[in-house]
Amino acid sequence: MAGKTLYDKLWDSHVVHEDADGTCLIYIDRHLVHEVTSPQAFEGLRLAGRKPWRADTLVANPDHNTPTKDWEKGIEDPISRLQVETLDSNIKETGALVYFPFKHANQGIIHVIGPENGTTLPGMTVVCGDSHTSTHGAFGALAHGIGTSEVEHVMATQTLIAKKSKRLLVRVDGELGVGVTAKDVALAVIGKIGTAGGNGFAIEFGGEVIRALSMEGRMTICNMAIEAGARAGIIAPDAKTAEYLKGRQYAPKAADWDKAVAYWNTLATDADAVFDSVVELKGAEIAPQVTWGTSPEQVLPINGRVPDPAQEQDATKRTSIENALKYMGLTANTPIEDIKLDKIFIGSCTNSRIEDLRAAAVVAKGKKVASSIQLAMVVPGSGQVKRMAEAEGLDKIFTEAGFEWREPGCSMCLAMNADRLSPGERCASTSNRNFEGRQGQGGRTHLVSPAMAVAAAIAGHFVDVRSV
Amino acid sequence: MKAFTQLNGLACPIDRANIDTDAIIPKQFLKSIKRSGFGPYLFDEWRYKDHGEPGMDCTNRPLNSDFVLNQPRYKGAQIMLARENFGCGSSREHAPWAIEDYGFRVIIAPSYADIFFNNCYKNGMLPIVASHAVVDKLFKECEATAGYSLNVDLTSQTVTLPSGETFTFDIHPTSKHNLLNGLDEIGLTLLHADKIKAFEGKHKAAQPWLFA
Ligand code: SF4
Numbered sequence: 001m002a003g004k005t006l007y008d009k010l011w012d013s014h015v016v017h018e019d020a021d022g023t024c025l026i027y028i029d030r031h032l033v034h035e036v037t038s039p040q041a042f043e044g045l046r047l048a049g050r051k052p053w054r055a056d057t058l059v060a061n062p063d064h065n066t067p068t069k070d071w072e073k074g075i076e077d078p079i080s081r082l083q084v085e086t087l088d089s090n091i092k093e094t095g096a097l098v099y100f101p102f103k104h105a106n107q108g109i110i111h112v113i114g115p116e117n118g119t120t121l122p123g124m125t126v127v128c129g130d131s132h133t134s135t136h137g138a139f140g141a142l143a144h145g146i147g148t149s150e151v152e153h154v155m156a157t158q159t160l161i162a163k164k165s166k167r168l169l170v171r172v173d174g175e176l177g178v179g180v181t182a183k184d185v186a187l188a189v190i191g192k193i194g195t196a197g198g199n200g201f202a203i204e205f206g207g208e209v210i211r212a213l214s215m216e217g218r219m220t221i222c223n224m225a226i227e228a229g230a231r232a233g234i235i236a237p238d239a240k241t242a243e244y245l246k247g248r249q250y251a252p253k254a255a256d257w258d259k260a261v262a263y264w265n266t267l268a269t270d271a272d273a274v275f276d277s278v279v280e281l282k283g284a285e286i287a288p289q290v291t292w293g294t295s296p297e298q299v300l301p302i303n304g305r306v307p308d309p310a311q312e313q314d315a316t317k318r319t320s321i322e323n324a325l326k327y328m329g330l331t332a333n334t335p336i337e338d339i340k341l342d343k344i345f346i347g348s349c350t351n352s353r354i355e356d357l358r359a360a361a362v363v364a365k366g367k368k369v370a371s372s373i374q375l376a377m378v379v380p381g382s383g384q385v386k387r388m389a390e391a392e393g394l395d396k397i398f399t400e401a402g403f404e405w406r407e408p409g410c411s412m413c414l415a416m417n418a419d420r421l422s423p424g425e426r427c428a429s430t431s432n433r434n435f436e437g438r439q440g441q442g443g444r445t446h447l448v449s450p451a452m453a454v455a456a457a458i459a460g461h462f463v464d465v466r467s468v
Numbered sequence: 469m470k471a472f473t474q475l476n477g478l479a480c481p482i483d484r485a486n487i488d489t490d491a492i493i494p495k496q497f498l499k500s501i502k503r504s505g506f507g508p509y510l511f512d513e514w515r516y517k518d519h520g521e522p523g524m525d526c527t528n529r530p531l532n533s534d535f536v537l538n539q540p541r542y543k544g545a546q547i548m549l550a551r552e553n554f555g556c557g558s559s560r561e562h563a564p565w566a567i568e569d570y571g572f573r574v575i576i577a578p579s580y581a582d583i584f585f586n587n588c589y590k591n592g593m594l595p596i597v598a599s600h601a602v603v604d605k606l607f608k609e610c611e612a613t614a615g616y617s618l619n620v621d622l623t624s625q626t627v628t629l630p631s632g633e634t635f636t637f638d639i640h641p642t643s644k645h646n647l648l649n650g651l652d653e654i655g656l657t658l659l660h661a662d663k664i665k666a667f668e669g670k671h672k673a674a675q676p677w678l679f680a
Pocket of ligand 1: 063064109110111130132348349350409410413414431432
């Protein structure tokens with residue numbers, strides 16, 4: 001009998017019940033909650049007279065609507081404020097393992113605070129009413145986003161109704177060049193398999209490049225698995241995973257710790273396990289990436305040129321290139337390096353952790369943001385990240401270079417708070433989605449790594465970070 | 469979820485084809501944090517002469533007296549008569565939430581948009597598919613007769629008209645079972661509560677650190 005993949009092991013160890021047609025009830029170990037997708041779920045529970053099955057699995061925090069400056073003024077938009085206050089009162093009623101209300105010292109993006117507090121562990125199932133829950137797969141946890149009805153279902157039953165996915169292995173072997181990061185790997189993978197390439201699959205990322213990445217880099221890759229169409233991206237836990245978790249507040253302690261690590265070590269895919277599909281990339285061939293269009297798969301290496309629809313044979317693809325160029329205000333064949341920017345955003349659950357800020361600060365140090373840039377902002381992923389960065393003096397490096405140093409939150413990743421692009425504005429962003437209007441109506445987003453975003457801020461246009 | 473077995477209720481005819489969920493509940497109401505309370509905003513743009521916003525008190529808003537829901541004879545209606553492709557457009561679950569909150573429990577139409585149709589069951593409503601001929605007849609009789617009520621019986625899958633005439637309708641056995649017993653997906657899953665607890669016991673023994 002063939003061995004099991006990491007995904008098989010995670011799945012099999014959580015099946016509570018299986019129907020004749022393969023539909024399963026999967027036990028959920030961790031439920032992350034934010035203010036936007038949870039209010040109707042809490043209300044549904046109340047209306048049905050139900051209580052959460054296990055409130056001690058909840059980790060909650062407002063992030064989408066919270067402002068990133070002038071915290072003393074509170075939340076000015078009354079509708080945003082109400083959503084945040086509703087989360088407060090809901091958690092007050094049900095209880096939670098962890099709750100960081102607005103302005104709490106540890107508040108941040110839900111996908112940043114989960115891991116940094118040790119509430120995301122290998123072998124777990126993790127859900128959240130948010131598609132970027134895939135981030136937590138970096139720990140060898142089965143983690144994916146769910147809808148509001150499912151949020152209610154998980155709260156009420158501690159289970160999710162689900163069918164098993166197919167298994168896709170994305171293997172990145174060799175070594176990354178200097179200046180090439182996890183974000184570039186993620187974008188290169190999406191460029192290769194497309195935004196629907198992972199549909200119906202759980203992606204396991206493996207290979208030398210993945211093993212060599214830090215936990216933070218692994219989170220960046222798994223974060224973007226959803227942009228490749230996969231609800232879950234996973235990476236086998238190893239010594240680095242354990243080292244990252246050791247001593248974190250909610251990580252196992254004492255005798256439990258050794259037992260946990262021993263268990264985590266059994267989770268890796270067996271040598272004789274079979275995947276439904278395999279995609280391979282060579283690390284050395286990956287250059288810093290920049291998206292040029294309105295889908296993460298519309299991505300090119302920094303030394304590329306914006307595509308020419310006239311060269312595209314496929315009519316559907318041609319139309320989508322034409323539409324993207326029109327929305328993005330770009331001309332075919334323009335070198336990526338000639339694209340000028342208006343705003344720079346460093347943040348989001350993809351790239352707002354301490355390592356991302358360190359990588360950005362290395363490029364920013366002693367330099368100045370180009371005068372043509374209207375706003376360059378750094379939004380740390382959490383209060384803890386912010387304090388760590390300040391202790392290392394990174395905030396000074398950024399502010400001296402002309403960046404704004406903000407309070408943690410989702411911010412301009414989705415522009416639900418006051419941080420947004422105006423129509424026609426062009427932004428180099430370290431977030432994960434370049435959809436039309438994502439960062440503000442009519443706004444134009446180019447996805448890049450933190451180092452590439454800083455290099456673009458200094459030059460006023462995209463440049464190859466390897467040359468600065 | 470509320471069970472549905474039988475209902476004798478006033479019918480109200482909404483005579484327009486392809487009514488989309490945006491018309492049923494306009495987009496500004498999606499900012500709401502609630503699943504209930506959408507009833508006053510059902511068909512907001514057709515029902516009122518001013519622009520509605522979430523949280524607005526609707527009691528003093530200027531009514532469009534031409535719109536059928538505003539006619540006194542349809543006050544308290546629980547059965548909606550509708551035309552083809554009802555509930556098309558955006559998948560917002562707010563649409564069935566609004567219809568149910570207003571007080572409707574049954575919709576009778578020749579056809580529905582898929583997602584809307586399924587969302588109805590999730591919210592304790594019965595969407596009945598009837599032939600064009602039957603729907604036409606119901607519209608005609610309803611408009612001609614004040615206080616026109618229908619008797620809908622889910623167990624026997626029948627609708628009885630005031631004349632005593634009866635027609636039958638089809639429903640997926642699982643949907644029928646769930647609706648008759650007031651079971652939503654959560655309710656169904658909770659039928660496995662013992663299995664969940666047993667799993668939890670094993671899981672806790674193996675990985676105690678997952679249980680704070
Ligand atoms: S940072 Fe962006 S992608 Fe991440 S949770 Fe917030 S809004 Fe979603």
